[in-house]
Every structure is written in structure tokens, then in C-alpha cells.
Amino acid sequence: xxxxxxxxxxxxxxxxxxxxxxxxxxxxxxxxxxxxxxxxxxxxxxxxxxxxxxxxxxxxxxxxxxxxxxxxxxxxxxxxxxxxxxxxxxxxxxxxxxxxxxxxxx
Amino acid sequence: xxxxxxxxxxxxxxxxxxxxxxxxxxxxxxxxxxxxxxxxxxxxxxxxxxxxxxxxxxxxxxxxxxxxxxxxxxxxxxxxxxxxxxxxxxxxxxxxxxxxxxxxxxxxxxxxxxxxxxxxxxxxxxxx
Numbered sequence: 243x244x245x246x247x248x249x250x251x252x253x254x255x256x257x258x259x260x261x262x263x264x265x266x267x268x269x270x271x272x273x274x275x276x277x278x279x280x281x282x283x284x285x286x287x288x289x290x291x292x293x294x295x296x297x298x299x300x301x302x303x304x305x306x307x308x309x310x311x312x313x314x315x316x317x318x319x320x321x322x323x324x325x326x327x328x329x330x331x332x333x334x335x336x337x338x339x340x341x342x343x344x345x346x347x348x
Numbered sequence: 349x350x351x352x353x354x355x356x357x358x359x360x361x362x363x364x365x366x367x368x369x370x371x372x373x374x375x376x377x378x379x380x381x382x383x384x385x386x387x388x389x390x391x392x393x394x395x396x397x398x399x400x401x402x403x404x405x406x407x408x409x410x411x412x413x414x415x416x417x418x419x420x421x422x423x424x425x426x427x428x429x430x431x432x433x434x435x436x437x438x439x440x441x442x443x444x445x446x447x448x449x450x451x452x453x454x455x456x457x458x459x460x461x462x463x464x465x466x467x468x469x470x471x472x473x474x475x476x
Binding site: 278287 | 383385392393394395398407409410443445447457458459460461462463464465466467468469
């Protein structure tokens with residue numbers, strides 16, 4: 243089974259900050275990685291697929307990079323609407339989520 | 349509008365059973381894998397089960413294998429999960445989500461695909 247590990251678990255930041263979240267896979271997953279945003283009481287929302295492709299309608303301040311086992315999600319200028327929990331997911335072999343990174347207000 | 353709507357959640361005693369439904373609209377249902385993903389209170393997301401667009405192939409996480417059975421009725425655009433021998437640790441919000449079926453659609457090298465649309469979830473509570 244492929245395990246996904248995200249860091250940090252919690253990230254405190256201010257509006258306007260550039261933030262970077264990390265996701266590591268236990269084995270190579272090529273670029274078969276997605277990022278989701280989830281706000282309390284709501285379903286996850288797809289942000290990024292194939293490691294770096296931006297889902298339609300998602301603001302361009304979100305970007306993804308990486309391949310193999312190391313991936314990052316960057317928010318170039320944090321906005322009030324971005325405070326949420328972010329999950330990475332591999333889809334090379336079935337589907338596995340990371341444990342999430344909560345982005346909170348500093 | 350592409351939509352997934354879950355139903356069937358509720359309170360059930362340990363050892364009991366429950367059947368969840370996921371009704372789809374707005375897209376070619378049989379072209380997509382439908383998965384169930386759950387989220388225990390205060391915890392992260394856990395993929396539980398998936399079914400191919402035709403229904404011929406099913407996938408299960410080890411945590412539910414042998415207890416949960418996924419099925420679909422493409423004439424009703426609905427996916428079901430029958431949950432038996434429920435445990436307290438099955439308590440969660442259950443989401444259904446769709447992803448392209450790479451068995452029947454060109455996924456450019458992928459065998460599985462990302463989940464692009466999710467329902468709002470239905471809550472299952474296992475407690476005496």
C-alpha cells in the first residue's frame with residue numbers, strides 16, 4: 243500500500259503570506275497526485291491534479307509541483323478564504339490521502 | 349449541473365447494518381468510477397471503496413473488506429454501499445465522489461484517477 247505523509251500538520255500564517263505545504267509518498271507515484279481543500283462541515287474541493295494541473299475555476303495563486311515521492315502545494319498570497327485544511331491524494335494505486343495540513347490564521 | 353447526493357445515513361447499533369446511496373446527475377454515470385470516502389469526527393479523509401463504471405470491478409480498503417459491499421444500478425444512476433457488522437470506528441461522514449474510469453476512458457497512462465466531484469456527505473453513527 244502507498245502511504246502519504248503531509249507536513250506540517252498545522253501551519254500558522256497571515257493574509258498575504260506565501261505558504262508551502264509538503265506531501266511525501268512512500269514509493270514513487272509519478273505525477274499521480276491531487277490536492278484538495280476542505281473547510282469545516284463541507285466536502286473536499288479539488289484544487290490540483292496530476293501534481294501541477296490547476297482545476298478549472300481554482301484561483302491561480304494555487305500551484306502544485308513535484309514528481310516521484312515529493313510534492314508541494316504553494317499558495318502565493320494567502321487570502322482569507324484560504325484558511326482551511328488541505329489534503330494530498332495519490333491515485334497511482336487505488337486512492338490514499340495524506341493526514342492533512344490545517345492552515346490557520348496567525 | 350453535475351451532482352452527487354448521498355442518503356441513508358443514521359444511527360445504528362454496533363454489529364448492525366446500513367445501506368447508503370449515492371444518486372448522480374448531470375454526467376454520463378457509467379463512464380465514471382464512484383468511490384466512498386469517509387471522515388471520522390475530527391479526523392482526515394479515508395478512501396473506503398470504489399466501483400468501476402460498469403460495476404464489474406470493485407475496490408475495498410482493508411479496513412472494510414468483508415464487511416462492506418459496493419454496487420451500482422446504472423439505470424438509476426445510483427451507487428450503493430451495504431455496510432454490515434458495523435463498529436464504533438465506522439462512525440463518520442460518508443462522501444461519494446466520482447473519478448474517470450480508466451478502464452474505458454483514456455487517462456493518459458493512469459489506471460486510477462482523481463476525484464473531481466464530491467457529494468455533501470451523509471452521517472453514520474455507530475453507537476449503542
